Amino acid sequence: xxxxxxPPPDKVLCALFWKLLFRGRVAQQMGAQKTGRQIGLGxxxxxxxxxxxxxxxxxxxxxxxxxxxxLHGFTFSFAxxxxxxxxxxxxxxxxxxxxxxxxxVTPHQMLRAKCAVLAGFALLLALALNLAGLIAGLFTKGxxxxxxxxxxxxxxxxxxxxxxxxxLVYNACLKWFGRERFDNLxxxxxxxxxxxMILSGQIMPRMLGLDTFxxxxxxxxxxxxxxxVWFGALDALIGGTSxxxxxxxxxxxxxxxxxxxxxxxxxxxxxxxxxxxxxxxNESSGTVKDSKKPRGRWLDALVxxxxxxxxxxxxxxxxxxxxxxxxxxxxxEVKLRLYPGIAPMLIMPIxxxxxxxxxxxxxxxxxxMLQGFATCFLGMVPMQAMMFLGCxxxxxxxxxxxxxxxxxxxxxxxxxxKAVLACLTxxxxxxxxxxxxxxxxxxxxxxxxxxxxxxxxxxSLVTGVIxxxxxxxxxxxxxxxxxxxxxxxxGTMAAAGIVGGLASWMWHIGYFWPFLVIEAVVMFGASFLMxxxxxxxxxxxxxx
Amino acid sequence: MISIQGLTKHFGTQTAVDHLTLEVPPGMIVGLLGPNxxxxxxxxxxxxxxxxxxxxxxxxxxxxxxxQPLEAKRLMGFVPDSGAVYESLTGLEFLLMIGALYGxxxxxxxxxxxxxxxxxELDEQTLTSKLLGAYSKGMRRKVVITAALLHTxxxxxxxxxxxxxxxxxxxxxxxxxETLAREGKTIVYSSHVxxxxxxxxxxxxxxxxxxxxxxxxxxxxxxxxxxxTLEQLFTRLTGLSGLEARAESFAKNLLS
Numbered sequence: 001x002x003x004x005x006x007p008p009p010d011k012v013l014c015a016l017f018w019k020l021l022f023r024g025r026v027a028q029q030m031g032a033q034k035t036g037r038q039i040g041l042g043x044x045x046x047x048x049x050x051x052x053x054x055x056x057x058x059x060x061x062x063x064x065x066x067x068x069x070x071l072h073g074f075t076f077s078f079a080x081x082x083x084x085x086x087x088x089x090x091x092x093x094x095x096x097x098x099x100x101x102x103x104x105v106t107p108h109q110m111l112r113a114k115c116a117v118l119a120g121f122a123l124l125l126a127l128a129l130n131l132a133g134l135i136a137g138l139f140t141k142g143x144x145x146x147x148x149x150x151x152x153x154x155x156x157x158x159x160x161x162x163x164x165x166x167x168l169v170y171n172a173c174l175k176w177f178g179r180e181r182f183d184n185l186x187x188x189x190x191x192x193x194x195x196x197m198i199l200s201g202q203i204m205p206r207m208l209g210l211d212t213f214x215x216x217x218x219x220x221x222x223x224x225x226x227x228x229v230w231f232g233a234l235d236a237l238i239g240g241t242s243x244x245x246x247x248x249x250x251x252x253x254x255x256x257x258x259x260x261x262x263x264x265x266x267x268x269x270x271x272x273x274x275x276x277x278x279x280x281x282n283e284s285s286g287t288v289k290d291s292k293k294p295r296g297r298w299l300d301a302l303v304x305x306x307x308x309x310x311x312x313x314x315x316x317x318x319x320x321x322x323x324x325x326x327x328x329x330x331x332x333e334v335k336l337r338l339y340p341g342i343a344p345m346l347i348m349p350i351x352x353x354x355x356x357x358x359x360x361x362x363x364x365x366x367x368x369m370l371q372g373f374a375t376c377f378l379g380m381v382p383m384q385a386m387m388f389l390g391c392x393x394x395x396x397x398x399x400x401x402x403x404x405x406x407x408x409x410x411x412x413x414x415x416x417x418k419a420v421l422a423c424l425t426x427x428x429x430x431x432x433x434x435x436x437x438x439x440x441x442x443x444x445x446x447x448x449x450x451x452x453x454x455x456x457x458x459x460s461l462v463t464g465v466i467x468x469x470x471x472x473x474x475x476x477x478x479x480x481x482x483x484x485x486x487x488x489x490x491g492t493m494a495a496a497g498i499v500g501g502l503a504s505w506m507w508h509i510g511y512f513w514p515f516l517v518i519e520a521v522v523m524f525g526a527s528f529l530m531x532x533x534x535x536x537x538x539x540x541x542x543x544x
Numbered sequence: 545m546i547s548i549q550g551l552t553k554h555f556g557t558q559t560a561v562d563h564l565t566l567e568v569p570p571g572m573i574v575g576l577l578g579p580n581x582x583x584x585x586x587x588x589x590x591x592x593x594x595x596x597x598x599x600x601x602x603x604x605x606x607x608x609x610x611x612q613p614l615e616a617k618r619l620m621g622f623v624p625d626s627g628a629v630y631e632s633l634t635g636l637e638f639l640l641m642i643g644a645l646y647g648x649x650x651x652x653x654x655x656x657x658x659x660x661x662x663x664x665e666l667d668e669q670t671l672t673s674k675l676l677g678a679y680s681k682g683m684r685r686k687v688v689i690t691a692a693l694l695h696t697x698x699x700x701x702x703x704x705x706x707x708x709x710x711x712x713x714x715x716x717x718x719x720x721x722e723t724l725a726r727e728g729k730t731i732v733y734s735s736h737v738x739x740x741x742x743x744x745x746x747x748x749x750x751x752x753x754x755x756x757x758x759x760x761x762x763x764x765x766x767x768x769x770x771x772x773t774l775e776q777l778f779t780r781l782t783g784l785s786g787l788e789a790r791a792e793s794f795a796k797n798l799l800s
Binding site: 005006007009012013015016019020023095096097098099100101102103104105106276279475 | 589592593594595596613614617618620622624626628629630631632633637641642644645646647648649675677
């Protein structure tokens with residue numbers, strides 16, 4: 001062994017996981033790869049910095065405590081959401097046990113390093129998100145120059161709390177649930193965490209309204225349940241406030257206590273379960289679930305019945321549909337990445353309804369505006385799903401598509417696209433519309449969902465126009481290439497927003513049905529054009 | 545060098561390894577054989593400290609794997625059958641990272657890696673510029689073997705190490721194993737390829753249904769059980785007889 005100074009394993013692991021988090025493998029040349037990744041990260045930080053301007057509107061006439069709490073609310077929802085969607089794949093890489101567990105490192109060290117990297121990543125996002133708020137905070141009531149260091153400190157604590165909470169939830173499930181259930185549970189947990197973070201971070205302060213913070217002084221102890229309030233109180237205590245500081249001590253102390261306790265529980269108390277969890281995951285990798293019943297019988301039956309049998313007449317399309325549907329329902333990786341990403345799209349418009357109703361608008365306006373907003377989010381569902389489903393850790397199996405005597409790749413694309421529409425997009429639309437109808441006590445959302453029924457199939461074609469698309473055919477890391485992904489999502493959201501906004505407006509001025517006819521014609525034309533473009537895109541051979 | 549006493553592992557109601565006892569002295573290459581599901585990989589995972597045994601002990605150079613895992617892990621190198629690597633790292637990044645985990649400074653690791661590079665005839669540019677995800681199966685296997693031997697371990701555990709290697713690399717690797725054994729390293733070689741095991745290993749241990757069925761030199765075992773080849777001995781002891789007749793019948797049905 002060398003006598004030269006070697007960094008301790010903890011540092012080596014931190015460097016490793018940091019590198020893994022930021023690096024994909026789109027290009028085989030690392031130089032090109034690094035550039036792509038930096039642009040992707042740059043765009044993400046820029047988007048976060050832009051979103052961070054929204055809460056600065058609250059800075060005018062607000063107390064520093066209230067403003068800091070709102071800022072933390074935004075940070076908690078946006079940064080923690082990204083954290084939650086990255087945590088599952090980082091914490092539980094299927095083959096990691098065979099790479100690291102026989103090396104001289106403990107599972108505790110691995111877990112600590114991963115938690116540090118996750119918290120660091122979240123902090124980077126939080127910094128971008130809070131950039132404008134840090135300056136705006138200086139102009140809030142009671143704030144002094146100390147607001148900036150105070151907010152930086154509390155932000156770091158909030159991110160540590162978020163990372164530790166996520167790790168804690170996973171470790172608790174590892175400890176208390178068996179390996180057979182853990183895999184499925186992981187995906188559900190990640191989706192649930194994403195929803196919870198939105199609820200407690202952004203939606204709840206919105207529901208409460210800024211005036212509600214004054215209840216804290218009047219004994220509104222229920223406010224103590226909100227993590228952003230804990231860290232906002234810490235800001236106010238250090239950075240100055242017009243609030244009575246004695247009322248801020250309990251939430252601030254709670255924040256410090258919760259961060260310490262969560263970190264201890266996640267990393268030390270339940271950390272021992274981590275190594276076992278990794279090993280279990282590795283052991284179960286090939287077997288999935290031991291079931292004696294034949295799988296996929298209902299799916300077989302379903303595709304043979306109308307309307308799917310009419311829609312899937314091409315046998316290649318039908319089998320691509322079944323492959324994609326099976327992965328949507330069974331594959332751990334798809335579940336871990338896709339559903340947590342889609343969950344907020346379903347939940348956000350619903351909670352906007354909840355908060356929008358308090359704004360004094362008429363029920364009619366609120367419904368139509370909300371439906372336009374929901375449409376923007378739904379437009380991203382097929383796009384995001386197709387992006388995720390183009391990649392898989394089983395990408396090498398796509399060699400079968402290349403060796404099979406298929407004249408073109410489009411039947412595979414259309415089969416997968418139809419699976420995304422039938423198994424994911426339309427069920428989400430139906431669920432969201434049903435919830436909105438129930439909440440609004442009106443059938444209007446049902447009618448207003450018709451524009452989405454027309455544009456969602458057209459939007460699902462976009463990924464195939466850009467380049468050749470085969471199901472599960474690229475390495476998983478390519479999905480992390482956020483540069484093109486962000487642009488595509490932004491474009492889709494804008495297009496969906498325009499359609500949704502127009503539909504709402506046309507509804508408002510009484511031209512909804514003529515608009516629907518025009519939209520149908522436009523979408524049909526766009527679909528025809530896109531399918532034509534796809535047919536001209538030739539097969540591209542595998543790169544390896 | 546490796547001392548296993550009553551090693552046992554259950555997965556639910558299934559017993560994967562059942563009171564396995566085995567001694568592997570220094571300078572010996574022992575072939576671990578068995579049909580699928582015999583418990584070979586589970587045994588290796590318990591010896592490497594990846595899996596916690598339900599009962600029994602495993603000592604590596606006298607160090608208990610369960611009570612002193614880090615010390616034991618420093619003494620051994622393991623090539624898992626999956627050939628798993630971090631695919632987003634280059635080969636060089638991966639090997640330097642592994643070296644650092646064993647306390648090897650980069651200045652020491654680099655020339656060692658270069659030695660392996662020369663031995664396996666790996667292109668240096670590939671190692672530094674390509675991500676592991678873009679490597680061929682054989683190249684990846686070479687990196688995994690390098691990662692297992694980089695810290696010059698006293699005990700080497702190999703699970704299907706030749707999987708993916710081309711014929712030349714396989715010949716070279718077998719010669720390397722023999723040299724390592726002569727230098728006093730202890731090697732456990734788990735494989736399904738019986739003729740390779742027969743050629744490389746000093747002794748073989750055959751497992752079936754989690755239990756050790758026989759252990760000894762191939763010649764002694766063949767003589768003892770009246771088998772002409774190791775393959776014959778293996779099929780006889782693991783209860784898989786009449787395979788050739790079954791295959792012939794199957795092929796005839798398929799072609800008719």
